[in-house]
Amino acid sequence: MRRTPFSPSFWRSPLRGPWFTSVLGVVLLGGITVLFVTGLLSYAAYNPDLSPVNDQTPDKGILGFYLFSWPTDPHWLYRLTQGVHVTLGITLIPVLLAKLWSVVPKLFTLPPARSLAHALERISLLLLVGGGLFEFATGVLNVQLDYVFPGSFYPLHFYGAWVFFAAFVAHAVLKTPAALRNLRGLRQPPQVAEEERELVAPDPDPPTVSRRGALGLVGGGSLLLFGTTVGQDFDGLRWSAVLAPHGGADPGSGPGGFQINKTAAYAGVGAAERSEEAWRLTVSGRSGTVRLSRADLLRLPLHSSALPIACVEGWSTSDQWWRGVRLRDLAALVGYDGDTPDVFVESLQRHGAFRRAALRANQVADPRSLLALFVNGEELTPDHGHPARVIVPAAPGVLNTKWVARMTFGDL
Amino acid sequence: MRRPRFALPVGSPLQILLLTCSFALAAYAGVQLLAGDWFGVAVWFVGAALLHDLVLLPLYAAADRALVKAAGPRRRWVGYVRVPAALSLLLLLVWFPLIGGQVTAGYASATGLSADRFLSRWLLLTAVLFGGSAVLFVLRLRRATKQRPPAVH
Incomplete structure (x- = not known):
């Protein structure tokens, strides 16, 4: 039996034990809670209850119980929440791996179940481990645009998060008291002590590293991932994010040289339909429909605002200086003077989930919300949405529709 | 009534309640997760x-x-190989789609950025990690030999 994993003496590492597992567990308790909350916030930021086009998980039922109107203040809100979500998730990967390593002997414990409660707990652990790895894997693949998972990212990551979180809460309730006791070094009641002694190798190899040294390696791995990722959220630090998808370099130089989510070529928006002669913006509302050329838009009052692009993939740019027509001025053009409504925005883009997007009245009413024609003092580039794009404070990148063709004001 | 011979004890009722509650929520979300x-x-x-x-x-x-x-x-020196190897493999594990060039075309056309840089950067980082470890190793080794009293023959 000594040679099979079902025997306790198979597990030889002197590092395993309640203290090591408890430290990692408490870090994950805090970290995963933050991931879950920032994930829920990201869903709310899309304003999914405003319009079906904003909602990738329409069958969510009670899982959308907490939804609220996403604010426009502070203007870096989504940049912060989603930057934390993705950067922290990547940073926690070594902690997750170390935690799973530290408890792996328990996978092979015999008998498989000591009681009904214990049997249920072990089934729950499949949801916990499978769910955790599923969430981390789908997230890490999605930010690298590697869409190999079985379905669309949004429903998989959203419903997967709830399955995982259900198991996570149960696990946290069952284990946190013991973990905290272990860390405080208090004496444990005998039955807890016995269950946790499973982790300690009965016949350990001589150590090659101390427990603190091993934790140092885990922390070092987290620090390395953090240090090579966090720069993709700051233009001044982007060079340091050497392996992150939107780190390293900007796609160009000059006023339009900042990060791009989807290029015009990728979106299939050609030069002909964006040209001065061909392109017209159709604005509809209470008093009818107007069609505006870019020259018509330039004759309207132009305003400036400094706003970032913040993507669901966790990268963002520093504030860019946008110039264009206020959304509420466009609403006034079609009969909404003073009572700003929601707006339904459609792009020239023919394919892709967010070629149409809805913005809520509070977003339309904000004086910083623009239909931008210029960025950083120059005409928009094709990749940043020329001839005109939406830019709204604190909104996720995909709601800042590029290559806008039609805007329909009215209550959605 | 005869009890079965190998009856499983019930265990903590509180734990059963908690886990049942957790399964119910997981199933509620799981139905949608499995809908496609x-x-x-x-x-x-x-x-x-x-x-x-x-x-x-x-x-x-x-x-x-x-x-x-x-x-x-020389097992007490294994850390000088283990640590850079673990860190390098960790980076590969997280960023393998970009490093391995699985997404090169799609990534480049979506973002306007070149995807060629990831493999070379990962190799450079790996070189830095092992190189740094080697430098540390030499420094520690020299300190250890200096601190050791000269051998008496």
Whole structure:
């Protein structure tokens, strides 16, 4: 039996034990809670209850119980929440791996179940481990645009998060008291002590590293991932994010040289339909429909605002200086003077989930919300949405529709 | 009434209640999670746990054991190989789609950025990690020999 994993003496590492597992567990308790909350916030930021086009998980039922109107203040809100979500998730990967390593002997414990409660707990652990790895894997693949998972990212990551979180809460309730006791070094009641002694190798190899040294390696791995990722959220630090998808370099130089989510070529928006002669913006509302050329838009009052692009993939740019027509001025053009409504925005883009997007009245009413024609003092580039794009404070990148063709004001 | 011979004890009723509640919520979300390609999702969900516990973990544990064995009597120096190797493999594990060039075309056309840089950067980082470890090793070794009293013959 000594040679099979079902025997306790198979597990030889002197590092395993309640203290090591408890430290990692408490870090994950805090970290995963933050991931879950920032994930829920990201869903709310899309304003999914405003319009079906904003909602990738329409069958969510009670899982959308907490939804609220996403604010426009502070203007870096989504940049912060989603930057934390993705950067922290990547940073926690070594902690997750170390935690799973530290408890792996328990996978092979015999008998498989000591009681009904214990049997249920072990089934729950499949949801916990499978769910955790599923969430981390789908997230890490999605930010690298590697869409190999079985379905669309949004429903998989959203419903997967709830399955995982259900198991996570149960696990946290069952284990946190013991973990905290272990860390405080208090004496444990005998039955807890016995269950946790499973982790300690009965016949350990001589150590090659101390427990603190091993934790140092885990922390070092987290620090390395953090240090090579966090720069993709700051233009001044982007060079340091050497392996992150939107780190390293900007796609160009000059006023339009900042990060791009989807290029015009990728979106299939050609030069002909964006040209001065061909392109017209159709604005509809209470008093009818107007069609505006870019020259018509330039004759309207132009305003400036400094706003970032913040993507669901966790990268963002520093504030860019946008110039264009206020959304509420466009609403006034079609009969909404003073009572700003929601707006339904459609792009020239023919394919892709967010070629149409809805913005809520509070977003339309904000004086910083623009239909931008210029960025950083120059005409928009094709990749940043020329001839005109939406830019709204604190909104996720995909709601800042590029290559806008039609805007329909009215209550959605 | 006869009791079955190998009846499973019930265990903590509180724990059963908590876990049942957790399963109910997981099932509520799980129905939607499995609404599309249910088989693919199930394979990913269970496969992730199996792949980690039965493939990835045994592989890196065996590699580490082989390293310690190879070091023989110099086992206290294994950290100088283990640490840079673990960090380099961690970076590869997280960023393999970009480093391995799996997404090169799609990535480049979506973002306007070149995807060629990831492999070379990962190799450079790996070189820096091992190089830094080697420098530390030499420094420690020199300090250790200096501190040792000269051998008396």
